[in-house]
Amino acid sequence: MSLLGRTLVGVAVVVGAASLQAQVGFDRILKARSEPQNWLTYSGDVFNQRHSPLTEITPANVKDLELKWVWQTRSLEKFEATALAVGGVLYTVQAPNDVVALDATTGRVFWTYSHTPAADARTCCGRVNRGLAILGDTLFMGTIDSHLLAIDARSGQLVWDTVVAKSAERYSITHAPLIVKDKVIVGTAGGDMGIRGLIAAYDVKTGREAWRFYTIPGPGEPGNDTWSGNSWMTGGAGVWNIGAYDPETNLTFWGTGNPAPDWDGRQRLGDNLYSNSVVALDADTGRLKWHYQFTPHDELDYDSTQVPVLADVQWQGAPRKVMLWANRNGVMYVLDRRTGEFLKGKPYVQVNWMDGFDEKGRPRRVPGKVPTPEGTLIQPHVHGATNWQPPSFSPRTGWYYQAHFENSATVVVEGLSPRPAGINTRATTMGQTSLLNFYNNDAEAYGVVRAYDPATLEAKWEFKMSDITWAGVMTTASDVLFSGGKEGYFFALDARTGALLWKAALGGQVNSGPMSYAVDGKQYVTVAAGNALFAFGLK
Amino acid sequence: MHVTARLVAAVGAALVLAAGSAYAQHETAFDIEDGSRAFRTSCQGCHGPDGDEIAGVDLGRGQFKRASTDADLVRIIRNGIPGTPMPPVNMSETQAARIVAYLRSVAASKRSVGAAGDAARGRSLFEGKGQCATCHRVEGVGGRLGPELSRIGQVRRAAELEQSVLDPAAEVLPANRFYRVVTRDGATVTGRLLNHDTFTVQVLDSTEQLRSFAKADLREHGFVVSPMPSAKGTLTPQDVSDVVSYLVSLKGRAVR
Numbered sequence: 001m002s003l004l005g006r007t008l009v010g011v012a013v014v015v016g017a018a019s020l021q022a023q024v025g026f027d028r029i030l031k032a033r034s035e036p037q038n039w040l041t042y043s044g045d046v047f048n049q050r051h052s053p054l055t056e057i058t059p060a061n062v063k064d065l066e067l068k069w070v071w072q073t074r075s076l077e078k079f080e081a082t083a084l085a086v087g088g089v090l091y092t093v094q095a096p097n098d099v100v101a102l103d104a105t106t107g108r109v110f111w112t113y114s115h116t117p118a119a120d121a122r123t124c125c126g127r128v129n130r131g132l133a134i135l136g137d138t139l140f141m142g143t144i145d146s147h148l149l150a151i152d153a154r155s156g157q158l159v160w161d162t163v164v165a166k167s168a169e170r171y172s173i174t175h176a177p178l179i180v181k182d183k184v185i186v187g188t189a190g191g192d193m194g195i196r197g198l199i200a201a202y203d204v205k206t207g208r209e210a211w212r213f214y215t216i217p218g219p220g221e222p223g224n225d226t227w228s229g230n231s232w233m234t235g236g237a238g239v240w241n242i243g244a245y246d247p248e249t250n251l252t253f254w255g256t257g258n259p260a261p262d263w264d265g266r267q268r269l270g271d272n273l274y275s276n277s278v279v280a281l282d283a284d285t286g287r288l289k290w291h292y293q294f295t296p297h298d299e300l301d302y303d304s305t306q307v308p309v310l311a312d313v314q315w316q317g318a319p320r321k322v323m324l325w326a327n328r329n330g331v332m333y334v335l336d337r338r339t340g341e342f343l344k345g346k347p348y349v350q351v352n353w354m355d356g357f358d359e360k361g362r363p364r365r366v367p368g369k370v371p372t373p374e375g376t377l378i379q380p381h382v383h384g385a386t387n388w389q390p391p392s393f394s395p396r397t398g399w400y401y402q403a404h405f406e407n408s409a410t411v412v413v414e415g416l417s418p419r420p421a422g423i424n425t426r427a428t429t430m431g432q433t434s435l436l437n438f439y440n441n442d443a444e445a446y447g448v449v450r451a452y453d454p455a456t457l458e459a460k461w462e463f464k465m466s467d468i469t470w471a472g473v474m475t476t477a478s479d480v481l482f483s484g485g486k487e488g489y490f491f492a493l494d495a496r497t498g499a500l501l502w503k504a505a506l507g508g509q510v511n512s513g514p515m516s517y518a519v520d521g522k523q524y525v526t527v528a529a530g531n532a533l534f535a536f537g538l539k
Numbered sequence: 540m541h542v543t544a545r546l547v548a549a550v551g552a553a554l555v556l557a558a559g560s561a562y563a564q565h566e567t568a569f570d571i572e573d574g575s576r577a578f579r580t581s582c583q584g585c586h587g588p589d590g591d592e593i594a595g596v597d598l599g600r601g602q603f604k605r606a607s608t609d610a611d612l613v614r615i616i617r618n619g620i621p622g623t624p625m626p627p628v629n630m631s632e633t634q635a636a637r638i639v640a641y642l643r644s645v646a647a648s649k650r651s652v653g654a655a656g657d658a659a660r661g662r663s664l665f666e667g668k669g670q671c672a673t674c675h676r677v678e679g680v681g682g683r684l685g686p687e688l689s690r691i692g693q694v695r696r697a698a699e700l701e702q703s704v705l706d707p708a709a710e711v712l713p714a715n716r717f718y719r720v721v722t723r724d725g726a727t728v729t730g731r732l733l734n735h736d737t738f739t740v741q742v743l744d745s746t747e748q749l750r751s752f753a754k755a756d757l758r759e760h761g762f763v764v765s766p767m768p769s770a771k772g773t774l775t776p777q778d779v780s781d782v783v784s785y786l787v788s789l790k791g792r793a794v795r
Contacts, residue, residue, distance in 0.1 A: 465737045487736035503738070 023136045024086060026181055030247055036477075037518040039085040042131045042176035043390050044474075044515065046245040047310040050392040052516035055478040056523035057538060062480055062492045062502045064539045068524060069107035071100075071533040078511045079528035081131040082176070082390070082472070084139075085517030090526070091134065091153065092533060096127035097143045099151050105519050107535060111156030121145035121167045123174065124192040130241070130388075130512075131176035133184060135204050142173025142186045148202055150184075160207035164188060164200055171195050175241045180252055180283040183210050187239020191257035191275075191303070194234035199243075199254050199279075201286060211286030215239060215256045215274050223273035231268035236260030237275035241388050244308040245283060246321070249338055252283045253310070253323060257303040263371045264299065271296040276304045278325065280340060290340030295329050296362065299370045300353060301382045302329035307390045310337055313398060313454045324454055326391060326402045328384030329353070331363070332457050346457040348450075349385040349406050353378060381407040383468070390472035390513040392481070394495055399451040399460060401475055401495070403483050405468035407445045449473060449483050449493065461498030471527075472513020482525055484510025490527050490534065506534055573634075574641030579694065581616075581628050582638065587790075588696045590642065598642050612639045656777075661785030664778050669770065671782070677789060683747050684731055685767060686715050690791035700786045704779055707767035718742055720752055720760040728752075729763060 024040060032038070032045040036053035043050040057065065073079060077095035083102075084091045089110065090102040096117055101110040117127070121144045133140040138159055139151045145167035150159035164186060165171035170193035178185045183201040191197055197215035202208065215237035217223040227235055236259050243254035259268055259275035276295040279288055295302045309324045315334075323337040330351035334344040342361025347354075354363040369376060386404035393400050447469035451460040469485035476482075479495040490510060491503040508530015516525045526535045582590070582598075590598025605620065606612045616635040619627035628635070665671040672681035675688045691700065702709055718732035720740060728750060730742035740760060741751045754760060770779055 466735060467737070485737070489737065 022087070024134050026135060026179060029135070029179055037085070038087065039083070039515045039517050040134065041084070041179070042082050042133070042242045043307060043513070046178070046180075046247070047393075048242070048244045048307050048390065049309060049311065049395070050390055050472065050474045050513060050515075051394050052474060052476045054476055054516050054518055054523045056518070056521075057476065057480055057492075057516075057525065058478040059480055059494050059501055061538060065492070065502055065504070065525070065536045066539045067504070068105070068535045068537045070535075071102055071107040071109075073531045073533075075531060077531075078126045078128050078509075079531055079533070080126075080128045080174075080388075080511050081528065082513045082515050083526060083533065084132055084134055085515070086134060086153070088519045089153075090517070090533075091132050091139055092528075093129040093131060093141060095129050096121075097129060097141065097149075099132065099139060099141055099149075099156065101153070101156060102533075104517060104524065104535075105522075107533070113151050113156045113158065115141070115143055115147070115149060117143055118145040118167050121172060122170050122193065123172050123189065128174050130174060133177040133179045135179045135184070138204065140177045140179070140184045140204075142175065142177055144172045144174065146171040146173050146188060148173065148177070148184065148186055148207065150204070150207060162202055162207035162209070165195070165198065169195060173240075175239070178243050178245060178252065179204070180245050183283070185243065185252060185283075187215075187243070187254055189238045189240035189257070191236030191238030191240075191260055192262055193236075194260050195236060195238060196233060197235075197237035197239055197256060197275075199239055199281065199286070201283075211284075213279070213281055213286040213288065215277075215279065217273065226270035226273040228267070228269035231272075234260060235268055235272060235275065236262075237272075237277075238303075239305065240303075241305040241307055244310050244323075246310055246337055248321070249289075250283050251280045251289055251337070253278055253280050253308045253337065255304040255306055255308060255325075257305050258298050258301050262299075262301045265297055265370075269297075272298070276302055276329075278304065278308060278323070278335070278340075280337070292333075292335055292340050292342060292361070294325075294327050294331070294333065294363075298329075300329070300378055302327065302384060303387075304328065305388055306386060307388070309391055309393050309400065311393045311395075311400070311454065315343065315455060322454065324391075324393065324400045326386050326400075326404060326452075328380075328387055330380040330385040332402075332452065334454055334457070344457060348402075348452070348457065348459070349404065350379045351385075380405075383407055387470065389470055392473040392475045394475040394479070396477060396479060397451070397475075397495055398454070399495075400454050401449065401451050401473045401481060403447065403449045403469045403471055403473050403485075405445065405447040407468055447485055449481070449498070451495070451498065463493050463498045463500065469510075471510040474514040474516065474525075476516060482514040482516075482527065484514070484527055484529065486510070488529060490514070490529060490536075504534075504536070506530065506532075508532065574637035574639070577630065577634055577638050578641055581630070583694060585624065587693060601642075609636070609639050612642075656780035656782070656784030658781070658784040658788045661778075661781035661783070664774065664782050665785055669774055669778070669782060674767065683743065684745060686712075688786065688789055690789060692787045692789040693791055695786075697783050697787050700783050701779065704770045704774075704782060707769060708765055711765055715765070717763045717765050718760065719763045721758045722752070723756055723758055725758070729766075732762070 029040050032040045033053050073094040075095045081093040088104045090104045092100055094100050097115040099113040123144050127144050137153050139153050141149045146165045148162045148164050165188050170190040171188045172190055173186050174189050182204050184204050185201045187199040200212040201210040216232045216235045238257040243252050245252045256274055256277050259272040274291050276298045277291045277293040279291045294304045312321055321337050323335045325333040330347050330349045331345050332348045345357055353369040355366050356364045389403055391402045447465040449463045465485045467486045471484035473483045475495050481493040481495040484490040486509045488507050489503050490506050492501045506529035510529045512528040514527040524535050524537045595604055613635040616628050619625050674682040674685035677688050716732045719729045721727050728744050730744035734741040744750050
């Protein structure tokens with residue numbers, strides 16, 4: 001090719017790339033499914049359905065997937081981030097807080113922005129990050145020293161840096177931010193270390209705070225009387241997973257974490273609002289519209305920081321706008337997302353701390369199922385039945401897909417820390433990710449992916465794993481489901497039957513949710529396993 | 540050590556450790572057990588199972604170089620001692636206090652069976668009448684199906700070893716569990732479970748071969764009770780004491 005010819009081709013490629021990488025307006029985020037080649041939010045859309053409209057990979061050909069590239073991080077922290085995909089570029093986070101832009105077809109790095117967290121940054125369960133948000137040409141990342149950063153998506157340069165809370169007071173941010181209109185919203189983790197949790201919105205252009213909602217009401221505010229004494233000041237209720245947004249009601253929904261101290265409620269008598277709740281906030285003002293508390297006065301570390309999934313379903317013969325929530329406490333819920341009305345709740349694993357609900361949906365506690373110095377068998381374990389891993393909802397099947405586990409432990413408490421005990425001592429405390437299997441037989445503890453009918457909360461099928469799982473779930477519009485597990489497999493199931501269609505041994509725990517994108521019409525599926533990001537496509 | 544001297548030492552240790560015992564009011568049996576586990580994980584690699592393998596330091600008897608109170612001990616556990624091999628240990632004050640509670644508790648009880656036995660005779664029993672070496676390996680001699688024991692005296696106390704000899708199924712660590720598979724053609728393989736997942740299982744079989752199976756190719760598979768027999772029927776109490784003394788003496792080779 002002549003020099004002129006090469007130059008012309010080069011110009012054409014640059015122009016093409018510029019149009020592909022046009023600014024990501026909020027209207028595009030609201031209609032994310034109309035551009036299936038991209039993945040614009042943590043779970044693919046503001047409803048958190050983690051459902052890709054791409055259909056090139058099907059149940060019939062998924063067996064032909066092959067590895068396209070691997071990107072190895074320079075981090076030994078858990079890799080929990082889901083990448084964003086915009087116009088052939090992937091944006092992800094190398095834990096704890098390095099933002100990386102990758103070529104989506106080769107895995108080659110365009111640029112890296114490194115944030116060095118303050119020395120006083122503390123996290124309960126790993127120096128992790130679950131991903132980014134994008135609006136316009138700007139990426140947003142919360143950091144483990146509780147900053148919110150805006151970074152130019154083309155150059156990787158810092159645009160602004162706002163301190164959300166003081167890391168010295170044990171505040172941190174580990175989840176992907178949520179964009180709503182011209183605001184970027186984050187919450188703060190640190191609920192195990194006596195913070196007062198908060199959710200705050202910032203102007204995307206300036207980084208100035210627009211509103212702030214404390215997950216624990218202050219004196220004079222409704223709910224403050226659900227905390228004895230001054231326990232509200234350090235009561236936890238952290239926020240460490242992304243929220244959802246419903247444009248119809250302009251409400252943003254966030255799950256909150258456990259009250260502190262975690263396992264000893266004697267110092268914080270009362271329901272401890274709004275710990276272990278979902279709060280629905282006006283996205284413009286941050287004002288509370290409604291809340292539902294999953295586990296009042298929790299002493300079992302049942303954070304309600306799961307990813308809220310919004311869906312429109314048939315409910316008792318009529319369409320209903322609902323929120324689906326498989327909670328760490330072992331119970332699955334259907335709430336009316338406009339009003340917060342409790343529609344249904346049902347245990348989805350062995351549960352012994354509650355045995356039903358009152359007429360308003362408040363759980364009925366089983367007396368004595370609290371940690372004691374002598375030890376109490378608790379189901380589910382302090383790990384929960386699920387934890388933070390992102391689920392999926394397929395509009396095609398109408399089913400809610402969840403990775404979770406059967407798991408129980410005798411929980412012993414004296415002071416502020418639990419000691420899981422029992423067969424083989426199960427010496428895996430919250431947050432550790434030991435590869436050592438800690439069960440004696442296949443029935444004692446195992447992981448599953450299940451499909452649930454939201455109308456009944458009955459499982460339609462189950463795919464069982466030997467070990468528990470911390471992997472998320474993604475479905476596609478061709479009815480393929482992708483997930484993985486602690487054993488290091490990445491696999492594809494038939495979303496309608498649960499049949500295993502394909503698997504790859506990646507050699508490291510899958511601690512993330514899969515996502516899918518396309519470049520030049522070719523569909524890719526990625527998942528992080530161990531300390532690397534893997535991309536697969538058809539041969 | 541003479542019995543009287545041991546008693547005096549134990550009482551002395553209890554008194555020393557009780558001084559400045561800021562954590563005693565919260566101490567439970569569970570704290571002590573938890574402290575024991577943490578001690579095994581974080582301390583005994585250098586200090587030994589009885590806490591007496593660093594010159595001038597005997598943790599079980601309250602003999603320290605730099606600490607005089609529990610608070611001192613907690614601080615040293617968490618911060619280490621600069622300029623010495625004692626590193627800081629990343630644990631909470633509560634967890635460090637549980638180690639201290641454990642150290643206090645062992646002062647009067649730890650020197651049980653073991654010191655009373657004849658280790659040389661124990662070795663003979665281990666390799667002969669007891670048939671222990673059939674499955675257990677010491678310094679390159681013996682089978683591989685059971686746990687390697689060349690350093691067992693470094694990581695297990697006498698009472699724990701005695702329990703393993705008399706009641707082997709009482710506590711089996713995950714790494715030492717036994718598994719049985721039956722292949723589609725009816726062949727049965729039993730061995731120590733090395734790993735398994737949703738699709739595969741890996742064992743060291745009874746002929747000491749490393750074997751891996753796809754679960755889809757198996758007719759059945761699952762855990763089985765440890766094949767290790769109790770010594771109750773074959774060894775006398777004195778034999779057991781001698782074997783335990785031998786095991787306690789196994790500290791591993793010095794690194795050269």
